[in-house]
Amino acid sequence: MSGKASLPVDEKMATVKIKIDKDAHITVKKERCQDCPTRPCLVICTAENYQWDEKKGELVFNYEGCLECGACRIICPRDAIEWSYPKGGYGVKYRFG
Amino acid sequence: MDKVTCIVVGAGPAGSACAYALARKGIETVLLERGRVPGEKNVSSFVLYTSELKRLIPEFRKDLPFERTVVRTDQVQLEPNDAKALTSYNYQWVDDPLAFTAYRRKFDAWFARKAVDEGVQLISGMKVNNLIKDGDQVVGVRVGDEELYADVVVGADGFHSVVGEKSGLITTWKPERCFLAVKEVLDLPSDVINERFQVADGIGCEQGIYCYHMNDLDVFSATLYTNVDSVSLAVFARLDELQKKNIQLHEQLEFFKQHPYVDNLIKGAKLREYQAHLLPDGGRVKPENLYADGVLLCGEAGGITATVTGMGIPTCLLSGMMAAETIGDAVKQKDFSKRSLKNYLKYLDSTALLAMVHKSRKESDYYASAARLEGPREMEAAADIYNQYWETDVMYISKHSFSLLVELYLRIGQYHLPGLLRWPLTALVKLSRLPAKLVEKIKKRLRKRYYEWKGQPAGR
Incomplete structure (x- = not known):
């Protein structure tokens, strides 16, 4: 049960087709993340789109790789993540859902 | 306009x-x-x-x-070092299918x-x-x-x-009323699927898998089913559990895939597509x-x-x-x-x-x-849940009719009554549920004793 290399999330994401919109469908009120004790978005996001930038000391995110589950929006304890489905016709395109 | x-x-x-x-x-x-x-x-x-x-x-x-037409259904219970499975073949579904992948x-x-x-x-x-x-x-x-x-x-x-x-x-x-799911569709040749799942061409297998005590998560569930030339594999966990335990669900999926039981079924399969979805728990x-x-x-x-x-x-x-x-x-x-x-x-x-x-x-x-x-x-419970569906067409109201009626009344019926009638009736119905609650409480205490006696942690 051990010793096998598991697939990193980037390689998983390479299998997903996404039509990227130039307007972001996620906005984050970053000042609210500063004193957030748990930052669950870093763990919950199934595509690891949220990262904590130690140098800048702020949350960085990448809306292009969103799988549209919206878990980040439910879990955010500070109500900082504004998330909606992308514009019609844009976003993830599952072929084998 | x-x-x-x-x-x-x-x-x-x-x-x-x-x-x-x-x-x-x-x-x-x-x-x-x-x-x-x-x-x-x-x-x-x-x-x-x-x-x-x-x-x-x-x-x-x-x-x-x-x-594929589903004929084989499995319920599986996984723990880190063992697997129990209950397999059933419903051959009447070959000619008169009920479920498809x-x-x-x-x-x-x-x-x-x-x-x-x-x-x-x-x-x-x-x-x-x-x-x-x-x-x-x-x-x-x-x-x-x-x-x-x-x-x-x-x-x-x-x-x-x-x-x-x-x-x-x-x-x-509420995070505790949401399930997060990640799924992988894995390429596997049709004849390999037939052999591993012991099914004929066009016949499929579904598996409901309950996993206990794997990788810090007390419990999570998974499903696995066969398409023509691929296998779909999904894991689910409650959002609040993931948050509490600080676990990434896709890591959990990788961990799950390495369990010998799962590994035997999907060995050598290449990832075709990765997916994620959020599901509401019943009655959001x-x-x-x-x-x-x-x-x-x-x-x-x-x-x-x-x-x-x-x-x-x-x-x-x-x-x-x-x-x-x-x-x-x-x-x-x-x-x-x-x-x-x-x-x-x-x-x-x-x-x-x-x-x-x-x-x-x-x-x-x-x-x-x-x-x-x-x-x-746990196996029994799993079997019970999933059998309930085809017990009757309109979802098994007869078997549990009394307790269902009570629940129905508390959830819906009471809102249709005028206040004067509602309060005494609701109080009565709630009172009738009390003994069951007490029994539950006593059971819980006994369980705790049992675990203390066995020297194991009693869960939550």
Whole structure:
């Protein structure tokens, strides 16, 4: 049960087709993340789109790789993540859902 | 200014079922879908049971785009170092299939096309941004800069329902009532699938897998089913558990795939597609919040889905059908107010759908409490949940009729009574439930003793 290399999330994401919109469908009120004790978005996001930038000391995110589950929006304890489905016709395109 | 009788938002199983049934009644309907084609946004995590679909479209089997006919069903219980499985083959389903495996990209598109054939106007690639209101009455939707008016709007737009939120029917989300799911579709040649799952060509296998004490998560569930030349594998966990334990679900999936039981089945398979979805636990929205002036919610938007029992698509579909019935009545009476749309609850009650949803929610609570005694019990429980579906067509009301009646009364019935009657009756009913609660409490205490005696942690 051990010793096998598991697939990193980037390689998983390479299998997903996404039509990227130039307007972001996620906005984050970053000042609210500063004193957030748990930052669950870093763990919950199934595509690891949220990262904590130690140098800048702020949350960085990448809306292009969103799988549209919206878990980040439910879990955010500070109500900082504004998330909606992308514009019609844009976003993830599952072929084998 | 364009105006139709009904706008259905979202062309998934609930929306397409609703639109199809409305068109059948001769009601002018527009079906809006945010994907470029229906189905490309959707992820299903289990096989497709078709009792409800058959009720709506009796001849559906003629051109249903499916992968395999499900004949083999497994319930599996995994712990880090062992696996128990209960396999059953239902050979009567070879000739008279009940369940199919299917890709949603094809199934949802097929279903929406059926609705279009009945006269529904389908508009794809359009996301509803807001509702148009006249006072409290919803009179239409806003899509980009355009406005579209209707007598009634049906919200079948999934978990993050725009219709539900903008109409004020959905206000809060609780992480403990949400399941996060990630899924992988894995390439595997057809003959390898046949050999590993011991099935013939065109025959499929579904597995419901409950995992205990693996990688810090006390309990999580998984499903695995076969397509023609691929295997779909999904894991689910409650959002609050993941947060509490600081576990990434896709890591958990990798861990799960390395279990010898799973590894044997999917060895050598290459990843075809990775997917994620969020599911509401049963009964996310209170029944009295499923309707408002000019709005109805169905499917995942209203939380009318039985997640834990694997009956998401049929329950969503049925709620769509019931919404159509309600609107049919409203059109006859030319009344689209909240008072008229309240009939929705009656129609939902007539299918025991809300009871089913409530049941699903209870099951999920059950699985979340990891403090149980032995293995076989869990297997029994799993078997029980999943057998409940085909015990009766309308979801097993007879077997548990009394306790169901009580639950039904507490969840729905009491809201139909005037206050003077309601209070004493509700108090009485609640009192009648007390002994069961006491027994539960005593059992819990005994369990704790047992674990202390065995020197094991008692779970939560």
